[in-house]
Amino acid sequence: MKVNAISLRPGNAIHVDGKLLVVVKNDILQPGKGASVAQVEARDARTGTKTNLRFRTQESVEAAELYETNYTYLYEGDDIYHFMNAETYDQLEVPADVIGNPAAFLQENMTVSIKTHEGAPLSVQLPQKVVMEVTEADPVVKGQTQSSSYKPAKLENGVSTLVPPHIEAGTKIVVNTEDASYVERAK
Numbered sequence: 001m002k003v004n005a006i007s008l009r010p011g012n013a014i015h016v017d018g019k020l021l022v023v024v025k026n027d028i029l030q031p032g033k034g035a036s037v038a039q040v041e042a043r044d045a046r047t048g049t050k051t052n053l054r055f056r057t058q059e060s061v062e063a064a065e066l067y068e069t070n071y072t073y074l075y076e077g078d079d080i081y082h083f084m085n086a087e088t089y090d091q092l093e094v095p096a097d098v099i100g101n102p103a104a105f106l107q108e109n110m111t112v113s114i115k116t117h118e119g120a121p122l123s124v125q126l127p128q129k130v131v132m133e134v135t136e137a138d139p140v141v142k143g144q145t146q147s148s149s150y151k152p153a154k155l156e157n158g159v160s161t162l163v164p165p166h167i168e169a170g171t172k173i174v175v176n177t178e179d180a181s182y183v184e185r186a187k
Contacts, residue, residue, distance in 0.1 A: 002061070105177045
């Protein structure tokens with residue numbers, strides 16, 4: 001299916017020179033003289049390398065069909081993560097490099113959204129926030145101001161983050177899965 005280059009959005013997939021590319025960013029550039037162009041930053045879905053492309057805004061590109069399906073996380077073994085489709089019970093194996101850093105926040109039976117192309121997984125979207133337990137937290141240093149001071153802490157999955165001074169070991173907190181930042185104390 002052909003689409004105009006101006007209509008490309010982050011997350012769209014396109015075929016260019018026999019490669020499957022996922023759009024990361026699309027900017028419309030309007031030079032002082034001449035026609036507008038679409039400056040597209042894309043990532044190769046198979047190798048992960050980034051590419052910058054330029055298209056005339058009225059130029060057509062070949063769009064690829066991506067399928068987004070919810071899967072349940074089962075387990076991890078040998079840098080391969082195993083997921084199951086809750087409707088069809090089909091299992092899908094996803095390499096660790098497709099998931100990236102958020103893989104540390106995967107929890108058993110967690111529902112995630114996986115985009116696939118021709119059966120091959122391209123990306124895994126975890127929930128934006130998860131509840132984790134703090135296993136280690138540094139003691140509070142007297143004299144620090146309450147509002148702007150954060151202290152290092154280690155979560156149950158081994159990830160380090162910064163938390164407010166009132167958080168102690170054993171406390172459950174809500175963490176952002178994209179950057180491992182503290183959001184709030186779990187209720």
